[in-house]
Amino acid sequence: MSRRTSVDIAEAQRSTYEAVLRLKDAPFIAERPAYFSPAAAAQDESNTQGAFAPFAQILLPLEYTNWIEESAAHVTSCYLGDWSSLHKVVVRGREALDFLAWLGIRDLSRFAHGQIKHHVQLDQSGWVASEGILCRLDEEEFLYTAGSGDWLIWQLSQGSWDAEIQDVSPDRFIFGIQGPAALDTLEKLTGEDLRDIAFSRSRMSRIAGVPVRVLRTGISGELGYELHGPAGHASEIWSATVESGGRFGIRQLGLRSQPVQHIEAGIATNGLDYLPASILTPGAPRQFRRGTPGGSFVPENGITDYFRKPGELGWGFRKGVPDRDFQGRDALAADAAEGEPRRTLVGLRWHSEDVAGILTAHLGEGELPDPMEVPRGRGPAFDQVLVGGQRVGVSTGRTVSVNLRATISLCVIDDDHATPGSEVVVLWGRPGTAQREVRATVSALPFKPDRRRTDVSAL
Secondary structure, eight states: OOHHHHHHHHHHHHHHHHHHHHTTTSOBTTTBOOOBOTTHHHHHTTOTTOOEEEETTEEEESOSSOHHHHHHHHHHSOEEEEOTTSEEEEEESTTHHHHHHHHBSSOOSSOOTTBEEEEEEEOTTSOEEEEEEEEEEETTEEEEEESOOHHHHHHHHTSOOSOEEEEOGGGEEEEEEESTTHHHHHHHHHTSOOTTOOTTBEEEEEETTEEEEEEEEOTTSSSEEEEEEEGGGHHHHHHHHHHHHGGGTOEEEOTTTTTHHHHHTTOOOBTTTBOOGGGGSTTOOGGGOSOOOBSSOOOSSGGGGGOOOGGGGTOSOSSSOOSSOOTTHHHHHHHHHTTOOOEEEEEEEEOHHHHHHHHTGGGSSSOOOOOOOSSOOSSOBEEEEEETTEEEEEEEEEEEETTTTEEEEEEEEEGGGOSTTOEEEEEESOTTSOOEEEEEEEEOSSSSOOOTTOOGGGO
């Protein structure tokens, strides 16, 4: 690809991105342009069905082969998936680190160059407002990638920090390569040994002369990496990755299967397994502007019943709330003094016979329940979890896992019922529909062995 062509692609990406944001309330296509991945040209070659769906602002292919093959690839070989839809913001300046340390609950006092940290951001009431991945690029420069960086951007604007933010979302691609063959694929792609990159670390490399950052991450619960690079070269690097991984069985991952791995790995996803508290503020994430959650859950206390405290999602502290200052700390300390949270995140394995009854209901007689999409539905869905007819939790992220040969979900549940092996009932279907009760068993998380920290020196 010529330099001129790559520049044209990069300029088109930013121009379209800015138009989508500026015209967010305009009619689709007629006034608001369609926005595709910077790798759309390469992806189109394998997207034989020509079907797309939105992930944030970007339209991505739904499937390349089929969802069964694609959602198993991170266990059997590896996949190449497109996370370019994530919001990407660079924070830089003399007080950038201080600002980020105040905004998130993680201790950033020991934060090496190239290191990656999960950055959970709270509102003043201690609810999770945003969360994503923070990477230290330089002494005073950090990259935050998340479903939305709007809360972070707004929070910086409310203070007097000596720091600035740059939205680089359309300028960079993010590709995920996850699975046991991920390292072999990337070493063939880059032509260099990458075994020095430890888990939650990153460094620069090159692909065909193009500078890219290689990050070792674990969203699949398996050995995995991300590639971050310039949007103008996204298609050529996508194609080169597919070619390099061909001998190792690589599969391209469509949007239909993308969220399955998160549930297998026990990772709650912003906007799907909980709603961020930022939706009530000017820092509301732009991708959550339409629709309402599905499922049988009926909130008793309003919108906050869809919010979560970090401890309910497994993101709390091991030894009490630390003394250092961060937003939401006082609220968490008050919760701890009252014995909160009293709920914890577990997994649920749904009874296969009950699930099959819903999937095949349209072949029999009687009232039809809400349909059950496979491998999982689009958008957030919250279902009531019952014991003896009483509400004890909320199930989210219901998905079919071909790796586990089971239907599974995450569940925030009362501590009294969180013991693995406990039997519960999930109420399937929106209120007013022909609801079905589905038996389920509490499971520890993750659902399958955690291989994110695989010792690559021994491979």
